[in-house]
Amino acid sequence: MNRYVVRLYRFSLINRVSFPIFYRKVSTINHLTLYNTCRNFTSAKNDLEVEQSTDPDTFSTETTEVDSVEGLKSKIDELEQKLAAAEEKLSEYKNKLLRSLAECENTRTRYIKEVEKAQHYGITNFAKSILDVADSLELATKSIDINTLEKGTELANVVDGINLTIEVLNSKLNNFGIQRIEALGEIFDPQKHEALFEVQDASKPKGTVSQVLQPGYVIKDRILRAAKVGVVVSTG
Structure with a gap:
């Protein structure tokens, strides 16, 4: 039995012996009720002590701080991973954008060249x-x-x-842009001239165009038709 209950019970016995008249007046008090009251008081005190001993606020502040730091580190690691993934995605989108811009520029350049070509050389067949x-x-x-x-x-x-x-x-x-090729007296150029025959002429250097049977023409920077010529092959 708890020491507090023993003390209360002894106190009751002493009063009974020392003050018989008073005790008789309170004889109606149930001893069992007194016992239960003391017992409940002791139980409540023990529960309070247990509750105080298990209160979370009494845990070590050091443990709480460690848990907090670990949680922050875990959160930082998670954010860093998300940031790295976002930067990688951004770099990928940037490369795709640059490639798309380059393709658009190449397409625009090709289109301009095709338009110019059509303007300059679209009449080639008609010109011939x-x-x-x-x-x-x-x-x-x-x-x-x-x-x-x-x-x-x-x-x-x-x-x-x-x-x-x-x-x-x-x-x-x-x-x-269609101009005649002046071939007579020029050195033979296979890009501009078409040699139909050879000529022996000591008065002219070898490879000189000595005769023109059919004039040649250019359209802009292209050969529209090569000149048909005779070329000096030797000086005799």
Whole structure:
């Protein structure tokens, strides 16, 4: 039995012996009630002591601080991982954007070149057909010896009209970047000239174009038609 209960019980016995009159007046008090009261008091005191001993506030502050630091470190590690993943994703998107911009720029450049090419060389086939007309007009003038013609005659007027037509035609061709290749007397260039025959001529250096059978033409920086020529191969 708890010492507090023993003391209360002894105190009750002493009072009973020392103060019989008083004790008789309170004889109606149930001893069992007194005993239970003391017992409940002792139990409550023990529960309070246990509760105080197990109160979380009494745990070591050092343990709490350690847990707090560990939690912060774990949170920081988690945030750093998320940051690294976000930076990697950002770098990936940046590279994709740069590649897309480069592709767009390349496409734009190709488009501009294609448009320029179409503007400059879109009439290539038509120009080649016109060259046949120019060749025919030149052959017509070469077939007539203008030195034997008298001015004012009908044939002379026809020849003058053909020459005027050739001048107008060449002017219009020049407006579209089509120009005649001056080959006579030039050193043979396989890019511009087409050698049809060889010529023995001691008066001219080897490889010189000595005759032009059909003139050549360029359109802008491209060969529209190579000149058909005869080339000096030796000096005799």
